[in-house]
Amino acid sequence: MSQIISIQGLSKTYKSGFHALKNIDLEIEKGEIFALLGPNGAGKTTLISIICGIVTPSAGTVTVGGHDIITDYRATRSMIGLVPQELTADMFETVWATVSHSRGLFGKWPDPAHIEKVLKDLALWDKKDSKLITLSGGMKRRVLIAKALSHEPQILFLDEPTAGVDVELRNEMWGLVRHLRDSGVTIILTTHYIQEAEDMADRIGVINKGELILVENKHELMQKLGQKQLTLQLHDAIDTVPAALKQHQLVLAKDGQELIYTYDSQGERTGITHLLTDLAEAGIRFKDLDTSQSSLEEIFVDLVRRDQ
Structure with missing residues (x-):
């Protein structure tokens, strides 16, 4: 152009x-x-x-x-x-x-x-x-x-x-x-x-x-700026995130039946691969997963907040 x-x-x-x-x-x-x-x-x-x-x-x-x-x-x-x-x-x-x-x-x-x-x-x-x-x-x-x-x-x-x-x-x-x-x-x-x-x-x-x-x-x-989330629906509920998974900064939700992993596009492949490997080693099984990404509105609000 x-x-x-x-x-x-x-x-x-x-x-x-x-x-x-x-x-x-x-x-x-x-x-x-x-x-x-x-x-x-x-x-x-x-x-x-x-x-x-x-x-x-x-x-x-x-x-x-x-x-x-x-x-x-x-x-x-x-x-x-x-x-x-x-x-x-x-x-x-x-x-x-x-x-x-x-x-x-x-x-x-x-x-x-x-x-x-x-x-x-x-x-x-x-x-x-x-x-x-x-x-x-x-x-x-x-x-x-x-x-x-x-x-x-x-x-x-x-x-x-x-x-x-x-x-x-x-x-x-x-x-x-x-x-x-x-x-x-x-x-x-x-x-x-x-x-x-x-x-x-x-x-x-x-x-x-x-x-x-x-x-x-x-x-x-x-x-570049939009964060993504991977939500894992667990096969069995857990009370806390195992220590072996702390590095992934997972959030436990819905009465222990969901794990939420937040990541950016740069670390998408390696981060998810490591997460799935660590989940398997920790004996945590999941029955479904879902992904979502930040909207432009969320990115805009974050940019303006940073500029305050």
Whole structure:
């Protein structure tokens, strides 16, 4: 993949002295889904706002498609679609009018066929003549996405896109996101639903206190930092873990009928092999086993806790 967004030494300090961003370096690849995770106040929205030209950086550079966001802002903004958390359009406008108007703001010629396609993709076509004030919260969220897609951007920012929407709409929206990614659109999202990042993202970035503390391929991150557990259901219950097995730091659970072994991916093969050998030598038999792995949410919480 080629880089479509390049961020070097980016910082933002407000007049109050608050350091919202501290020396951020980040490359976003063309055509990927990149999830930016972080607690409230971590700097997610500030970072997005700078890239989109809404907030001015204090230091550093950002290029979008090779164009500097300051010196060539017209080119960079035309490449970007932003889905904010709130709809700020005139509530008495129709869906068709507000989406068409958004396209015109970016200097694009009217294209009714494209607007029709966007509205149909978002299940808004039957609402095209409805005023925004009459729409439900979920429908308004779809309008936000339609406005962001009206000028055919190459990059789409989704800032908490599914907050407060029902499960059905959330699934529909992520189906659209996958379709956009498949068509070559780069997606950058922030979300409090970490399960969404786990399901959707190609790469994960974690930001905390204005600093980017990790950027990693999702699968590599979960393999590297995610702990795994092997649960052994014993043939016969035991009262305590035998001394010969202490080195494995096993946890005895469920009235002595389960042994739980926690390990990481690096020591997976040798650790389990040694464990099974030692179990046999200790005369402990098991009738079934099960494995599980840390979720992205557990990894995220652990990363942020370490950074406190």
